[in-house]
Amino acid sequence: MKVWIPHPEGVELLGAVPAGVTVQPWTDPANPPGDPTDVRFWVPPFLAGVDTTAMLDRLPGVAVVQLLSAGADAWTGRVPAGVTLCDARGVHDAGTAEWVVTAILAQLRGFPELARAQARREWAYDRVAPTDELTGMRVLIVGAGSIGAAVRARLAPFDVTFTLVARTARPDEGVHAVTELPRLLPEADVVVLLVPLTDATRGLVDAAFLAAMPDGALLVNAARGPVADTAALVEELTSGRLRAALDVTDPEPLPADHPLWELPNVLLTPHVAGSVRGLLPRAYRLVGEQVRRFVTGSSLVNTVVDGY
Numbered sequence: 001m002k003v004w005i006p007h008p009e010g011v012e013l014l015g016a017v018p019a020g021v022t023v024q025p026w027t028d029p030a031n032p033p034g035d036p037t038d039v040r041f042w043v044p045p046f047l048a049g050v051d052t053t054a055m056l057d058r059l060p061g062v063a064v065v066q067l068l069s070a071g072a073d074a075w076t077g078r079v080p081a082g083v084t085l086c087d088a089r090g091v092h093d094a095g096t097a098e099w100v101v102t103a104i105l106a107q108l109r110g111f112p113e114l115a116r117a118q119a120r121r122e123w124a125y126d127r128v129a130p131t132d133e134l135t136g137m138r139v140l141i142v143g144a145g146s147i148g149a150a151v152r153a154r155l156a157p158f159d160v161t162f163t164l165v166a167r168t169a170r171p172d173e174g175v176h177a178v179t180e181l182p183r184l185l186p187e188a189d190v191v192v193l194l195v196p197l198t199d200a201t202r203g204l205v206d207a208a209f210l211a212a213m214p215d216g217a218l219l220v221n222a223a224r225g226p227v228a229d230t231a232a233l234v235e236e237l238t239s240g241r242l243r244a245a246l247d248v249t250d251p252e253p254l255p256a257d258h259p260l261w262e263l264p265n266v267l268l269t270p271h272v273a274g275s276v277r278g279l280l281p282r283a284y285r286l287v288g289e290q291v292r293r294f295v296t297g298s299s300l301v302n303t304v305v306d307g308y
Helices: 050-058 093-108 111-119 146-158 178-187 207-212 230-238 279-296
Strands: 002-005 022-025 039-042 064-066 084-086 138-142 161-166 175-177 190-193 218-221 243-246 266-268
Touching (some): 064 279, 093 146, 093 190, 093 243, 138 178
Parallel strands (some): 064 084, 138 161
16 A cells, blocks of 8 residues: 655654555655555645645545645545545644744733834833733633644633633533624633634634624634635724734735735734644654554544534
């Protein structure tokens, strides 16, 4: 059986594979490492977009597509019938949670403005201080999956109050349904978006969503850009009533002339939340386990159903 992966170092990182399994790096789309017709297990490049799904046409025998990303929106509905699609749920928990905590603290403590002042060699104490503090704030996490749990664990020492929201309510876990957002948003100082991009979540953050957030609240998007309506987001942020920390945008990459770049109440990073040095070892541990499961006929983990 042949397995193709996008990183040469992954050959060692995925660990021992069963006899008869050949693992080959496919790093150049134009130059496959061999005959693609007998590839059964394929790992696309990290953060591969919709265009990459066309490579499936060259892999007629593939049975499993194992993503390195937690989101599967680029692949949902584009994988042939009979092919199992799996995401990398769990791999990005630590890195993304760290980004969320960093982004929240940076915005609340005024670091973007202080960084701009540093570039001007300006001692900006009188203009910036006092800042907000995270301690005691009300944090609403929209997306109560494994990354949401990791964010909650890292924010807990700051003595914040949590409200968790998922697609459906889980009363025994204290998780609310997404339909309850209109009631919950006015009580949140910080709203963290961690939902996958699906037909149900596209445009979830619209004008009504933003209007329901209280003055001065902070929106943190570590999900996908299209989860938020960009026009509504720009309009609300331009007014100065809300603040935002965005690791993802729509469109992405964000054009150089886009108004989000210049808003002083917006912190922008280029989709780097999950791009940490620990990514590949964690990702290929999952890949190795999935390959071993597939060869032995065991059930695969992280299978994608209805976009999740």
